Amino acid sequence: MSFLKVTAMNWQRSKFWGQFWPLRKLSLFLILLTIAVSLGPIHADHYNNFLIFRASFFHLLQGQNLYGLFPADHFDYYKYSPTFALLMAPWALFPTAIGAVLWNLVGVLAMLLAVAGLPLGNKEKSLLIWMVLPEWIGSMQNFQSNCLMAALVAGCALLLERNRVVWAACLVALAIHIKIFGVVAVVLAATHPRRWVFAAALVGWTLGLAILPLVFLTSSQLLTEYGEWFHLLRWDNAQSVGYSVMGIWEGLTGQRLPNLPVQLAGALGLCLPVVLQKIKTQQDRMIYLGQLLIWLVIFNHKSESPTFVIAMFGFGIWYFFSPRGRPQKVMVFLTLLMVSVFFSDVFPKGIRNDYVEPLAMKAWPLFATWLWSLGAMVWPASVSNECQSAV
Numbered sequence: 001m002s003f004l005k006v007t008a009m010n011w012q013r014s015k016f017w018g019q020f021w022p023l024r025k026l027s028l029f030l031i032l033l034t035i036a037v038s039l040g041p042i043h044a045d046h047y048n049n050f051l052i053f054r055a056s057f058f059h060l061l062q063g064q065n066l067y068g069l070f071p072a073d074h075f076d077y078y079k080y081s082p083t084f085a086l087l088m089a090p091w092a093l094f095p096t097a098i099g100a101v102l103w104n105l106v107g108v109l110a111m112l113l114a115v116a117g118l119p120l121g122n123k124e125k126s127l128l129i130w131m132v133l134p135e136w137i138g139s140m141q142n143f144q145s146n147c148l149m150a151a152l153v154a155g156c157a158l159l160l161e162r163n164r165v166v167w168a169a170c171l172v173a174l175a176i177h178i179k180i181f182g183v184v185a186v187v188l189a190a191t192h193p194r195r196w197v198f199a200a201a202l203v204g205w206t207l208g209l210a211i212l213p214l215v216f217l218t219s220s221q222l223l224t225e226y227g228e229w230f231h232l233l234r235w236d237n238a239q240s241v242g243y244s245v246m247g248i249w250e251g252l253t254g255q256r257l258p259n260l261p262v263q264l265a266g267a268l269g270l271c272l273p274v275v276l277q278k279i280k281t282q283q284d285r286m287i288y289l290g291q292l293l294i295w296l297v298i299f300n301h302k303s304e305s306p307t308f309v310i311a312m313f314g315f316g317i318w319y320f321f322s323p324r325g326r327p328q329k330v331m332v333f334l335t336l337l338m339v340s341v342f343f344s345d346v347f348p349k350g351i352r353n354d355y356v357e358p359l360a361m362k363a364w365p366l367f368a369t370w371l372w373s374l375g376a377m378v379w380p381a382s383v384s385n386e387c388q389s390a391v
Helices: 003-011 015-039 044-061 084-089 096-117 121-140 147-160 165-178 180-189 197-210 219-237 245-253 259-275 282-298 307-320 328-343 349-356 361-380 381-390
Strands: none
Touching: 003 180, 015 096, 015 121, 044 084, 084 096, 084 219, 096 121, 096 147, 096 165, 121 147, 121 307, 121 328, 147 165, 147 180, 147 282, 147 307, 165 180, 165 197, 180 197, 219 381, 245 259, 245 361, 259 282, 259 361, 259 381, 282 307, 282 361, 307 328, 307 361, 328 361, 349 361
16 A cells, blocks of 8 residues: 555544545645636736735834835735734745745635534535635735634634634634734633633733734834834724725715724624523534624725625535525525625626625625524524524
8 A cells, every 4th residue: 555545544534634635626626726816917906915914024124114105015004913024924035926825825724724624514614615715716816814814713713612722812812913803703712611711821822922023123113013003003994994884884875984883883793692691502603603704894894805705704604504494595695696796707897886886785695694693693583483484
């Protein structure tokens, strides 16, 4: 028996690879697709995200203000933490094109690991990947961190299922240092028996990661960088509404709501199942994970098309852990239509520019799903009766 065949058999017997192995062909396809997407014609506005990430590492080394404009390197601002700039070192040290491909590969591999770890059958895992694929490609084309964010949040939930609370806290801390809204993932541990261990570990991991840039900066320089970061985030919060709940309101009424009150209302809704002690089984926890991933996008004032890979991952998790009746299947059809098809090249550009984008229609079905899922968890009897009458 050949060495490769023995190795393959050992992987199949292992706890993790036993879950991952049946997805190997689809995973290989996605890896090759990611490389092809990354190496395709790169437009300046698509490639710019990786240029921002890459340049931030060198700006950190040189002691420059990370949050200024650097038109010689890229356009737009760097909006991530000083720690993220340091963690970009493995990709920044490669030539730009190679680093960009490797960056996308890390995102796709992280999401594949998250899917492999879900307590679903292989058929459901494969269908989940296909459901997310259009948004997956969109995120890859823009070299964004969204796939990694989705994987970190899902990974936290999966590690909590395995009672590995310290490592779950590590993933949340990493998410916070990539995009600060990752802090919302702490709600996943709110019902865990070892939630206080999680909280202590999260504080330790977050502070430990926060001071990592001291390798290259003085303490005063690092404090200045964090001050500049928070100043930029406060300014940025008022500049846009994106494809969010706030964007839906503005598109329908022509009036802009302040972001923070809407986001706080959404946070209260997200916390309802926890406060009312409605999360009791593994199925409940997985559905709640789906709710959280959707929430991270539809209440984010900076949500754009590539961000929706996070929400669609959450939508897929919600669907495969929920009762799959006719209403749920109709919602899948409407969601794929409005989130992916309406924003693809097969849809008339004029209609998209004049109606779909201004009305933030990409967020409509996901907001409806979030409300539906929340209602089904908090008021299960009434929502179940409504669904049965709809059938």
